Structures are given as structure tokens and as C-alpha cells.
Amino acid sequence: MLQRTHGLAGVVAAELVLQHFQVPIWSWETAGAVLLGCFAGPLADIDKPGSVMAKLFFPLSALLKLLRIHHRTMTHSILFTALIAAALSPLPPLYGWTFVWAYASHPLIDLLNEQGVALLWPIRRKFRLLPKFLAIDTGSKAEDAFHIALVCIGVWLLVRYAMAAG
Numbered sequence: 001m002l003q004r005t006h007g008l009a010g011v012v013a014a015e016l017v018l019q020h021f022q023v024p025i026w027s028w029e030t031a032g033a034v035l036l037g038c039f040a041g042p043l044a045d046i047d048k049p050g051s052v053m054a055k056l057f058f059p060l061s062a063l064l065k066l067l068r069i070h071h072r073t074m075t076h077s078i079l080f081t082a083l084i085a086a087a088l089s090p091l092p093p094l095y096g097w098t099f100v101w102a103y104a105s106h107p108l109i110d111l112l113n114e115q116g117v118a119l120l121w122p123i124r125r126k127f128r129l130l131p132k133f134l135a136i137d138t139g140s141k142a143e144d145a146f147h148i149a150l151v152c153i154g155v156w157l158l159v160r161y162a163m164a165a166g
């Protein structure tokens, strides 16, 4: 999936966490969590040479390449996500959980991709949710449709939240 799709999925994850913690919709906390989600969503693609995240965190991405960590393996695994959750546990829960769920949304939606994800890394086996003919290729028309669906979900969550708050 493209960076923008992952960013959007991160925002949807942030919205769910905000609702869970009942954070007032017009607040600095909400703005912070949404920005954090938008950033954490695409982060796992630091393992993909040439991606925005790989460029942004250049020394780290170069190290991953050196260690021969391939795309959609370690950084997309349940183990790595759990380690991140443990590392972020000292943070205030709203931001810690926003980061973790936005990060986790990445491998989750990559499961819709044709190549699949090594969710159980270091076990190499890759998993995917859809049969090949339904899978969503990166940058395809299907991804555009998925992106629009995510926008709808994001807006719907926002409206529902705003109504509940009002």
C-alpha cells in the first residue's frame, strides 16, 4: 500500500483510540494523536528502500538493509509491534496506544496485498487475507477504492464522535 493509504489508516486507528479514551474532539490531545497516527501508520515501510520513511530515517533503514531485513518482514511482524508497545509503555496511554494501533494498522492492511506479510517473523511464512484475484496491489485502482473507503470510515467515525459529544 502507498504511504498515503497507511497514513490514513493510522488516522482511523487514532480516531478509534481517541473514542476509547473519550478525549474531547476539539482539543490539543486530539490534534496530537491524529498527527501521531498519521506518522506511525506508514512507519513500518522503513524496510522498503526508497520509501518516504526509509528516507526520513536513513541511518536506520540503511542498517535494516545491511542486516538483510526484507520488506514486509520484521517491521511488519506481531513480535516487533509488541516490542514497540512494550517500549512505549511509559508514555501517557493515549499517545502510547495511538502509536501502537496506528503502527499495527500497517501490517493489518498490508494483509490485503498480494505479496502478503511475514506476520510471525522470524518465521518466514507470509500471510495474506485475500485470494490473488481480489488482492489489492500497491498503487492500483483497487488501492484507490480502498483509500476512498478509508476516508469514508474516517469521516463517519468523526461525525459519529462529534454527534455523541454534542
Ligand SMILES: [Zn+2]
Pocket (backbone or CB within 6 Å): 001, 044, 045, 072, 076, 106, 110
Ligand atoms: Zn508495508
